[in-house]
Amino acid sequence: MNNLFVFCEIEDGQVADVSLELLTKGRSLATQLGCKLEAIAIGYKLNDIAQQIIPYGVDVLHIADDKRLVHYLTLPYAAIVNDLFAKEKPQIALMGATSVGRDLGPRVSSALKSGLTADCTSLMIGNHEDKKANKVYENLLYQIRPAFGGNIIATIINPDCRPQMATVREGVMKKEVFNVAYKGEIKNIDVKPILTDADFVVSIIERHIEKRKINIQGSPIVVAGGYGVGSKENFKLLYELADVLGGEVGASRAAVDEGYADHERQIGQTGITVRPKLYIACGISGQIQHRAGMDESAMIISINTDPHAPINAIADYAITGSVSEIIPKMIKAYKKNSK
Amino acid sequence: MSGLKIVVLAKQVPDTRNVGKDAMKADGTVNRAVLEAIFNPEDLNALEQALELKDRVPGTTVTVLTMGPGRAAEIIREGLYRGADNGFLLTDRAFAGSDTLATSYAISKAIEKIGAFDVIIAGRQAIDGDTAQVGPQVAEKLNLPQVTYAEEILNVKGNEITIKRRLERGIEIVKAKMPLVITVTSSAPDCRPRNAKHTMKFKHAKTVSEMQDATEDYLQLYNSRPYLQIPELSVIDVQADLVQLGLTGSPTKVKNIENVVLQAKESMTIGNNDQEIEAMMVELIKNHTIG
Numbered sequence: 001m002n003n004l005f006v007f008c009e010i011e012d013g014q015v016a017d018v019s020l021e022l023l024t025k026g027r028s029l030a031t032q033l034g035c036k037l038e039a040i041a042i043g044y045k046l047n048d049i050a051q052q053i054i055p056y057g058v059d060v061l062h063i064a065d066d067k068r069l070v071h072y073l074t075l076p077y078a079a080i081v082n083d084l085f086a087k088e089k090p091q092i093a094l095m096g097a098t099s100v101g102r103d104l105g106p107r108v109s110s111a112l113k114s115g116l117t118a119d120c121t122s123l124m125i126g127n128h129e130d131k132k133a134n135k136v137y138e139n140l141l142y143q144i145r146p147a148f149g150g151n152i153i154a155t156i157i158n159p160d161c162r163p164q165m166a167t168v169r170e171g172v173m174k175k176e177v178f179n180v181a182y183k184g185e186i187k188n189i190d191v192k193p194i195l196t197d198a199d200f201v202v203s204i205i206e207r208h209i210e211k212r213k214i215n216i217q218g219s220p221i222v223v224a225g226g227y228g229v230g231s232k233e234n235f236k237l238l239y240e241l242a243d244v245l246g247g248e249v250g251a252s253r254a255a256v257d258e259g260y261a262d263h264e265r266q267i268g269q270t271g272i273t274v275r276p277k278l279y280i281a282c283g284i285s286g287q288i289q290h291r292a293g294m295d296e297s298a299m300i301i302s303i304n305t306d307p308h309a310p311i312n313a314i315a316d317y318a319i320t321g322s323v324s325e326i327i328p329k330m331i332k333a334y335k336k337n338s339k
Numbered sequence: 340m341s342g343l344k345i346v347v348l349a350k351q352v353p354d355t356r357n358v359g360k361d362a363m364k365a366d367g368t369v370n371r372a373v374l375e376a377i378f379n380p381e382d383l384n385a386l387e388q389a390l391e392l393k394d395r396v397p398g399t400t401v402t403v404l405t406m407g408p409g410r411a412a413e414i415i416r417e418g419l420y421r422g423a424d425n426g427f428l429l430t431d432r433a434f435a436g437s438d439t440l441a442t443s444y445a446i447s448k449a450i451e452k453i454g455a456f457d458v459i460i461a462g463r464q465a466i467d468g469d470t471a472q473v474g475p476q477v478a479e480k481l482n483l484p485q486v487t488y489a490e491e492i493l494n495v496k497g498n499e500i501t502i503k504r505r506l507e508r509g510i511e512i513v514k515a516k517m518p519l520v521i522t523v524t525s526s527a528p529d530c531r532p533r534n535a536k537h538t539m540k541f542k543h544a545k546t547v548s549e550m551q552d553a554t555e556d557y558l559q560l561y562n563s564r565p566y567l568q569i570p571e572l573s574v575i576d577v578q579a580d581l582v583q584l585g586l587t588g589s590p591t592k593v594k595n596i597e598n599v600v601l602q603a604k605e606s607m608t609i610g611n612n613d614q615e616i617e618a619m620m621v622e623l624i625k626n627h628t629i630g
Binding site for chain 1: 439
């Protein structure tokens with residue numbers, strides 16, 4: 001009882017990346033709390049969904065499989081989640097900050113009179129001392145998010161109400177399989193007694209959803225490579241770093257021209273413009289045409305063998321050295337220090 | 340078909356889109372005084388959808404409901420200038436410190452008080468919090484269906500309404516029955532500007548509190564033109580339970596606030612060795628640049 005729950009979003013039989021990222025975070029928080037990680041999957045024809053979800057370290061997977069649930073609908077999905085949460089009384093419930101999670105989350109929180117924090121960028125476990133009431137709350141979920149147009153970072157807690165609910169955007173947390181052979185229990189939810197006709201008062205009459213494409217512009221972290229990366233082989237290191245940090249890979253025109261990366265990843269005047277929280281320029285000299293596509297990044301790290309590369313003038317951190325040396329060090333340092 | 344009764348939920352917000360250097364005080368708190376108070380942008384998109392329905396369905400009335408301090412009456416006036424029929428200011432000290440759940444409770448009580456309606460339209464989210472929670476939370480409290488991320492109301496027929504939703508990677512067209520709650524995204528059409536006739540008509544619209552400072556002549560004006568009175572609703576008026584309002588009614592608490600220091604750009608040279616690279620990564624984790 002009082003476990004940590006993750007709501008899994010499913011599109012075309014595939015669990016969304018944001019849900020897998022939350023399972024990864026959920027696994028580590030559950031371990032820290034000494035509770036189980038449970039997941040909820042709602043949809044239709046979910047026969048192989050467990051294979052996608054359990055390896056993330058899920059102890060219990062609740063599945064609601066019904067033809068009427070093939071696409072997300074507020075009322076039936078909320079009814080199932082409310083019913084499950086009323087029975088299981090989770091201490092924490094996490095959802096993606098997507099059009100689904102941001103539709104479902106507040107509905108559930110309002111029904112359960114529980115607190116919900118939107119768009120968290122970090123989740124941690126910690127204590128809280130209420131000095132007025134002379135009371136110490138142990139192992140609360142710290143829900144950390146930017147507020148006020150990103151000018152402040154607030155830590156939000158829900159001392160008294162359960163579940164403590166939070167949504168997180170895609171790409172903010174890393175995604176990592178916990179154990180491919182993990183053993184989890186599957187519990188099928190009987191939706192018949194839960195759903196009523198009134199839950200289907202809103203119906204979808206048309207739907208046009210594009211297949212997932214790379215989304216460099218929406219990524220908070222961009223690892224971009226230039227001519228100086230040297231080879232397509234070396235570019236793999238950039239993908240590795242982007243994967244670890246939860247970012248996307250971009251490239252300069254010179255790198256695209258050399259065939260190191262696809263054209264759709266080109267950043268700059270003739271490519272796309274990005275404004276990420278962190279831009280890591282690897283082997284990019286920083287010609288004006290490239291800078292035009294990234295100079296509004298909140299923070300820039302430059303990795304270059306030339307200490308006088310023009311990009312260093314706009315970088316917050318400049319590291320002199322080769323990509324093949326520096327990136328493994330960054331990955332190692334991140335893995336050692338991230339929670 | 341007889342007209343629809345529409346309630347538009349609108350919020351007055353500090354303009355966080357153009358935050359200058361003086362927006363934060365030295366102690367790390369927000370200096371609200373220097374931030375302009377504006378009509379929340381997506382609530383204007385919502386107002387436009389309501390006014391379009393009014394154009395399409397004769398006899399429709401549009402009511403603007405806002406919750407906030409006395410100065411939020413400005414939002415009601417702005418709504419009236421653009422074509423709304425009337426408005427209510429939900430205002431009480433007891434609302435101070437409300438999170439989204441307590442806010443949605445207060446708003447749902449006010450809507451119950453205002454009376455019968457067919458459609459409640461709100462912006463998807465407000466720019467001071469970006470939570471997108473109040474719309475769905477109000478819908479749940481009123482036990483109504485919701486359609487979020489609405490971009491366009493395609494059709495209204497009888498009690499059926501067809502709505503186009505704009506999602507991350509595409510669109511969805513849904514059919515729903517009224518009454519319901521709709522939240523509108525910024526990709527919906529912009530709100531029409533002020534209408535000269537309405538602006539003249541409602542120029543002197545004021546709340547009771549604002550009227551108390553008015554001169555004799557105005558009082559006469561308000562008596563002869565009751566539509567110039569913007570009703571104020573208090574906790575008692577909407578029969579709300581105090582325990583569910585303000586800080587006590589808010590399950591979420593702010594534990595800590597950190598000011599994001601906007602430093603002048605200065606390049607820092609990092610040596611090509613494990614220690615310095617690790618120190619940089621730790622710094623980036625600490626200031627939430629990487630998770």
